[in-house]
Amino acid sequence: MSLALAPVRTTTAARTEAPLTAAPRISGSAIRSAAPLQAPTGAAPTAPLADRAPRVRAVPEGTEARGFVLYVGIDESKADVDGTTLHRIVEALRALTGEIAPSAETYAAVALAPAGAxxxxxxxxxxxxxxPAALAKQRDAGDARADADRHPNGVIIDISRKRVLLDxxxxxxxxxxxxxxQFLVLREGRTIDRHELIDNLWAGEEEVPSERTIDVHVRRLRSKLAHYQDIVRTVRGVGYRFDRHADVSIRQASTPSPDLY
Known part of the structure; x- marks a missing residue:
């Protein structure tokens, strides 16, 4: 879980407001009392700060800046290691904002993502x-993957679309x-025995296959993988394992497959 702090309240369906607990205030006196930087000897004098034109980047003509968003990336476990919590971080940032700019309005939102994403x-x-910039980057990455689909080399295991491409x-x-x-891919590097495959892939079905039937399914799968069939490796006397090669690409959405619990 991560959080973001913004002085201007906006509406987004994906946001979830978190209850916040009190935390020690962070004094802004050190910032206000810091000594001004001295210009090097012989340097041209600079205009007083109050006389300088405000500099805000990327503000289109006819618009004005009304606030900012500070994205903070930290989950609950990392905060715990640092000896704090997300709530305390938010309250500390709010307190500091109030010290520096008492007229500022703040709104905190917690960004949620699927566990293990x-x-x-x-x-x-x-x-x-x-x-917007992150969304644009994600769209560009999606376009690049679409282009790669047109002339790819090797194996593409696309879990999000439930398909496999060979060259x-x-x-x-x-x-x-x-x-x-998919079951083997999501447990990459671990040897899966036949009983585990039966229990997970045929759970609730009337006809439960035997170990020999599992071997038949694997043999058919490997035959369809053609000259890439060695990505599904037989571990004699144990079961099967997925081995990733340099020419294998695995794609999956930000939300893990429901198969992975």
């Missing part, structure tokens, strides 16, 4: 709170074959 905390925050061509896996491959 991965990625940099601050990037997750920006996407969850609909930051740009669909592998033609059945539903159960894809589920079998």
């Amino acid at each position: 991965g990625g940099r905390d601050v990037d997750v925050v920006r996407l969850a709170l609909q930051d 740009g061509e669909p592998a033609g896996l059945t539903y159960k074959e894809f589920e079998l491959l």
Whole structure:
């Protein structure tokens, strides 16, 4: 979980306001009493700060700046390691803002993401709170992946779209074959025995396959993977394992597959 602090309240469906607890105030006196920087000897005198024109970047003609957003990337576990909480960080930032600019209005929102989604905390925050630059970057990345689909080399295991491409061509896996491959991919590097595959992929079905049937499913899957079939490796006497190669690309949405619990 991560958070963002903005002096101007905006409305976003993805935001969830968090209850905040009191925290020690951070004094802004050190900032206000800091000695002014001295110009080097012989340097041209600079205009007093009050006389300088305000500099705000990327403000289009006809608009004015009304506030700012500070994206803070930190989850609850990292905050705990640092000896604090998200609520205390928010309250401290609010207190500091009140010290520096008493007229400022603040609004705090907590950015939520699926557990285990991965990625940099601050990037997750920006996407969850609909930051335009982050959204544009995500769209550009999606366009790049679409272009790669047109002339790819190697194996693309696209979990989000439930498909496998071999050198740009669909592998033609059945539903159960894809589920079998996905189960192994999401547990990369771990050998899965046949009983675990049966318990997870055939749970609740009337006909439960035997270990020999599992071997048949794996053999059919490997045959469809053609010259890339060694990504599904047989561990003799144990089960099967997915081994990633340099020419294998795995794609999945920010929300993990429901298969991964």
